[in-house]
Amino acid sequence: MTPLPLPELDFENRAFWTGGAEGELRIARCRACGLWLHPPQPVCRACHNTDIDHQAVAGTGRVFTFTVNRQPWLPGLDVPSVLAIVELDEQAGLRVFTRLVEVEPDTVAIGLRVMVRFEAVDDVWLPLFAPLEES
């Protein structure tokens, strides 16, 4: 049981934080120019169109950077844990901040292929990532 705070669900972020209920990582996307946007916004950063929807991505990507946190900042916080920024396959620079699971901290490297899995906490489905076993 972690003491970590959960996000307040709002108009923009709900799809991202609850898509896991259907096993989907939903990312905002501009319907005019196709740019994927994260964190979700009500407008496209590139073309300023306001027709934004939230689409399911494949859920796969690579570790862009990471850190092994070893400090128990809060009572009950599990350490060590691997925090990461994952670049999703759909678009260069499309990044999601996350935590890696089912992996030995010392084996994590930039470039590691990972796949999303969800941890349900209250009304939020946290997108976590685990090493992708590719056949």
Added chain:
Amino acid sequence: MSGLPTVVVGGVGQSAIGRRLNRSPLALTVEAVLAALHDAGLSPADIDGVSTWPGSTARTPGFSGVGVWELQDALGLELDWFSGGPETAGQLGAVVNAYAAVAAGLARRVVCFRTVWESTAQSPEHRASIVGAGTGRIGGWPQWLSPFGAVSAANWTAMLAQRHFHEFGTTREQLAAIALTQRANAARNPAAIFRDPLTLDAYLGSRMISDPLCLLDCDIPVDGSTAIVVTRADMAAGLRRPGLPIASIGCALRSRPSWDQFDDLTTMAARDAAAMLWSRTDLKPADVDVALLYDGFSFLTLAWLEALGFCGRGESGPFVEHGTRIAPDGDLPLNPHGGQLSAGRLHGFGFLHEACLQLWGDAGERQIPKRPAVAAVAAGGGPLGGCLLLTTP
């Protein structure tokens, strides 16, 4: 910056600095402000402007606690202009705002301050500055970080450092030069918190906090307030100090304001602020005699060195290695007071304070051997970044 009046720093002051001082942030602020006024040869009645960062609201325990209203009421100030808040180009944004007010003629003498009391404010259960802790739901930018456990700036900065190590081959031994140099400098600063010498072995053996950052890469929470007086050069006659011109300012943010979404995680907002700084002056990096660069985490100093062009992109590791270039007698003396890593986390303004003392030749035992004429000051990390150039008159 032709066409604008010359704006100068006319005085600096600090409160006592230490751990568990058990004094209110307002008491610390008043002490620093009165010291700065005394330094400038002014009284509270002479002040018509106040500027502060981040304002009275504290994001985490001890992060602030004093804003414009609190100081104004405490000293009975009569203000024509005032500003306090967190949404600026880092902590030095308060100085940028003061500069703009004075240059525009909205105020004649502005006192700028930054007060922290994190040492006293943090209970034993909260040993660090953590964003988003507690049982309430969170919104805004922390929501993308804290739910995963990334509650500390140490985590966010570590990820930038990790990427820098990967892209440029930077090593812990090179990064260590920041902590080691600051500690050696702190030996000459009676107000510093940690003054015992540090070895590379001790650094490499020190406890890891968030890879690749260890305990010695993280600054020390303290209680303390720093204040400076900003005025116009043509109003500085008769003041106790010769005014130090603010020769250039860098406060640009032209990229995504985010710890994890910034396009180049090895440079941060410092890149945009530094580019703006050099575009507004004929001075060059080679003209800088002393560098006061943010070291809230050691890696941030490497990022500022590169952003400001003191070394090439990705070359900060070799630049600082062994500490030769950044020593007090080196090509680019760095943080002669010991930085936040050894002198305490005054959170931005300590660098400006030290720069002024060095330019005035008033830094005592830690005055750098080659009397400086140009100082570069930078504060902030991640999406926060602001920088200044100060010169002798």
